[in-house]
Amino acid sequence: MNYDNIHTTCPYCGAGCRFHLQVLDQDIIGIFPDRSHPVSQGKLCIKGWNAHEFVTSKDRLTKPLIRRGGGFQEASWEEALRVIARRLKDYPPEAVGVLASAKCTNEENYLMQKFARVVLGTNNVDHCARLCHASTVVGLVKSFGSGAMTNSIPELEDSKCIFIIGSNTAEQHPLVAHYIIKAKEKGAVLIVADPRKITLARYADYHLPQRPGTDVALLNGLMNVILSEGLENKAFISERTENIDAFKEAVKKYTPEYVAGVTGVPKDSLIAAARAYARSSASSIVYSMGITQHTTGVDNVVSCANLAMLTGNIGKPGTGVNPLRGQNNVQGACDVGALPNVYPGYQSVADEKIRQKFEEGWKTKLSAKPGLTVVEMTNEAEKGNLKALYLMGENPMLSDPDIGHVRRGLAKLDFFVVQDIFMTETAELAHVVLPGVSYAEKDGTFTSTDRRVQLVNKAIDPIGESKPDWQIICELAKKMGSREFEFSSPSDVMDEMARLTPIYGGVSYERLRLGDLQWPCPSKDHPGTPILHKEKFTRGKGQFLPVEFQEPAELPDEDYPFILTTGRTIFHFHTGTMTRRVSTLNREVPTGYVEINADDARAIGVGDEDMVSVATRRGSIKIKAKITSRVHKGVVFIPFHFAECAANVLTNPVLDPVAKIPEFKACACRMERG
């Protein structure tokens, strides 16, 4: 008999909690939280406590599948890889695309982008970070020079004022909320700006329920108050920032009266919140997809950066601009270059010197042309310009906006490979399906939202004939004739990655075994960086960027009178491929629902639990009504986990012009009974 505890990192949100998988004779029998972890401290949320259950689900893919005739046929690895290698060679580089995965390890994402760039010769590589925090990466780079959370999660406990905007932290990042509640209990002021009365709003000193999509107006309004009352940090502004004058000019018109009219937030709470944020000795901004998933996503992020700089709340403990990344390794997948415009470590593909470095490192001539983003790939597929797609661990058929459009795009692909652990809605459209493995069956690293690189350790052997994703990519690359994929372990991959990626320069498995490392960690003797922009900003001076408020792309009108906003619940994760296979989570929330305010429900004659049809200009779904005061009149909310009533049939695929993130958080809809 063999019993062991395998220390590993949670596969759900970006908080980066760690636990031990309890393994008895190759069977994972339970989860034991890690008491000594700096973030999770022996605590977990309901998903974490059950994170082992889906691993051994009977639905796991266990053999490669090839589409023949109307259905799939099982195939050997040899055959499946041979087919893929042969087919992928048929297309010119600009006609192929690769989608990496925020659920897979850093090493796998690194290999996937390397595969796209080295083997396929294209920069058409992206992943679902495009759909969650593309605006963060773009916005914070513009303002500060680095597109990541500036501070660390545990610091929130000692923050004196926490301003949460567009993050349902208690449900989406419960172990981050742990520190927010602690701060509140120690006397911190809590400001929550969210159209919904989310869990943390109950603890807020000020709840600012803005109309969806009016965040820039709200943030400019706060800064207008700060400036007009002389509460800005003049010393910080003059020493550490630039472009304040143009910015001051821009926020002038955002008076509390004007902003109250635009956002629906009462003038007095706006003023009081602005004062509280500006006057505290350490104020922290926490945000998430509530502000990033808009056509003005970058503007929203930049406005948060403006607010922090205006009051000097950056570079110190308990302060900062803190985007909470939604997936276990969405931070890492970006860090290691699974993006169409940058190599690992956010090094631009358009920069000749950098390109040369990678050409030498990878011994291959590389393309200088930035590639396509997620939504652009679907668009180009529909137009017939993108012919082949290799996708790993993503489910755009549920996660991307306007699913009808996604289906038309993917269905038009000449050749489509999906590598996943389950037969997802997306895999069903593939020509070849490869069985990858879950976090419990492989080694690797995840990087959590506070830039914390942590080990993932193999607990059990791969299920059936499935293989670790890093091995699959290497085997395929070798089959296609590349010599640049000779890795014997994920640790080897990390070593190569560290050599080419300055922010990961000092990271190695040897060091990670002793504890996590927060990037930038440029050298082997560097201890890692819990707080960014301490003495100076990554870009030198912090840049104020004037931003004007713009309405969402689609506003309610007579035909579509309600604003639809979407999100997650605490009991499920993303497209439900993992959580809907966990009995405890399924019992809590077995299917989707639309949250409707009681007044609206009465107006359309709908009772609690009644079926309603929700329609937008993209499509319509039938879904159960949940009548609740969590949403205001005129606003409805649908979680996007559920294929049978998929919120993304409804959402608007219009993009932020710079970050290309879709507007998941606001579109117009109508509802009727039945």
Place this chain on the structure above:
Amino acid sequence: MKEQVRLRCKELLSAKRVAAVWGLREKDGCAVPFLFQNPEEIDALTLSPKAPLSFTCRPSNETMLSVLQKKMPGKRIGVVARGCDERALIELAKGERIDLDLIEVIGFSCDQAQAEECVCSRPFPQNPVAGDKVKGIPEEKAFQGLLAMELKDRLKYWEAQLNKCIKCYGCRNACPMCYCKDCRMEQSVFTKIGWLPPEFPLFQFVRFYHMSDHCIECGECEKACPMDIPLRKITKYLRSRMEDLFDYHPGLDAKRKSPILTTVDEDPVKDLPDELR
């Protein structure tokens, strides 16, 4: 102290008086439970009063020791136990989850500082192999501040605390005594499923009630709570009421039935349904 325990474990294993020892092992900077099967492995055994020895595994709802006893039928297992761990073993045996006759307790006492941190009334097992039995801390210390509050303020306090709950079920999962196949916390009779916060106060109180004659004051529920709800204030209060009313101490006497399962004349209730056994 660690050396004394290691020595004892080695002796037991070498003499084949036990087939294995269940204790904590230092690994990756954490103290985590391990099944030691060879005397040579014992050098990695560690004592950590702050680390739990055994949670109830999910979704099987079985404690590790009952899993191990099923895997090793008829074999003796040594268990390195704090006072609370030993009390858990006794209660598990009373619930017929494990066979106490096949368990060899290798007990060690916690020190005074640890006892104070845990507000532990009995920071030692019955016959410790190592460590001196230090004075227990009266349980009232954990809740006397609350008793001084007016009832309506107390209600307000608990409403605020329990409304923080995000339904992780960590209190239950971490509890060595929460092994019911059919958990009351999951039933729609007591709380609306799939909604936060769970209805006050039934969601947590159905568990508190269930724990009143089981709680062995290990405090794992509170340590597992991601919202830092002071659960021990209630569990300790319930324990002290059990003591006052029935002179009953869970985990001390394997022979004594819970007074909650007895009639007024103290005869055990006959024909118990399975879930109450």
